[in-house]
Amino acid sequence: MNTQKKGKLPTRVEIMQRDYLPGWYATRGRRRLLASAVVLATSLLWVDAAISWAVPRDDRGALAGLALLAIATVVYLPAVSLLNVATRGVVELRERDLDERQVGERLRTVAIAHRVTTGILIALATVAIGVGIARGRDHSLPWDALVSVTIALFLTHFVLPLIISGWRLPDPPNDDD
Template identity: 35%
Template sequence: MTTTDTTPTARRPRTRYDERMYTLMNRREGVELYATAGRRRAVVIAHVLLTAASLAALFSAFATATVWLSFVPLMLLLPWCIATGVINAATRGLLELRTRVLDERQLAERDRVRALAHRLTTYVLLCAVAGGIVVGELGGLTAGGVVLPVLISAFAVHWLMPMWVAGMTAQDEPADETDA
């Protein structure tokens, strides 16, 4: 399914999947959840905390052989998914939509967000390595006991950082002229 608009600045969805995702990411229900910068930041912080709590519960479950802790991420999955949806709605699917669906401004914003996110991830990884070395030296732990949690955490941060940065830097939408 193709569109008839051929102007270079008007990129439109070209497949049913693209149209469905574009429609889903641009729905207006729940706009109150991300209408202001403070609310968007609160959702991103909640998402970061839910991710950290899930990882901490998994690491603790493996380290202490406490089975019930491995179920904590399952309990946190629903609020984590809701927070993910709110961030995606706030950014209008900036990181989820295909390139051909986005216009030039959105493509530039996505590139900016990804560059900033990966720069932040580099700093997080540097701190994780330094922290692993310090914990290993001061705590007397071997590197093997610290490596797996650091690698899993690095993967999670690398995977989620662009979404967190996009949610934190999303701009307020212009007010409708009819609302005045």
Template identity: 45%
Template structure:
């Protein structure tokens, strides 16, 4: 890696860190209940991808499969982009920033979130394997395979952010004496 590449990367990381420190729509993630609502919306968006996979598995190749799958995928993207953005801001980038830019508390929360997310992902893979192995797989539509791969990728990438948003506690209330100073 050249000196110029290093400078560009460092500048990018600094800008990203600064962007994640700004409060963007803070009322959307100010309380634990709202962060959990955002995480639930993210899970619903992931469920849309898996629903599109199931529809494609059962109905493809057909116009009905395409007419159902494409809107589900589009709606999933429309829901997921703001959810992931707001949860990244709510966690101050603990899931997306380089580890050297995080404090000890953020690193610990990141590790906990990754651990929970990987356990959930293992459960998803087991269920998926059981479903695939227990069904007739002679004529599997390629569209359902492609959607399944997209679903696996998205689930694997987004679960840690959703778990972090779900688990994040509310900050402790400030002391009244400190506010007067």
């Protein structure tokens, strides 16, 4: 199925239809393992944000933050790439490049992700208000913690529909069905 002409780059739709390392996402269990790897990588960013909020950064703290970021990146990039291919770009592609079933799946996935992100925002606001009340009026959020929390929140919001889509995707029917 190589429809690519010489000298022409493949489109996003063509890339999402290719089977890169299909053994990594062929079954529901493996797709859920990939989704869990993305959750782990995103969680490492939240851990970094919590550490930068709770502990003042010195040379060791900055080095620990960079180590967490490096581990998260090494896990995140291949897992997200494989999940995108496993879901055939349901979250990544434009709506006009999807069929009706995929559009419906995308809508359900985004709705669930929206609810989860709303819960995360409520929890984050509750923690921030609680810490502010406990530490008094002169408490302020350190700049690096604010940046870390913002990055973790943005990445969570961005990748959560893909995680949910990869988690929910059923196995294809057997050949004899």
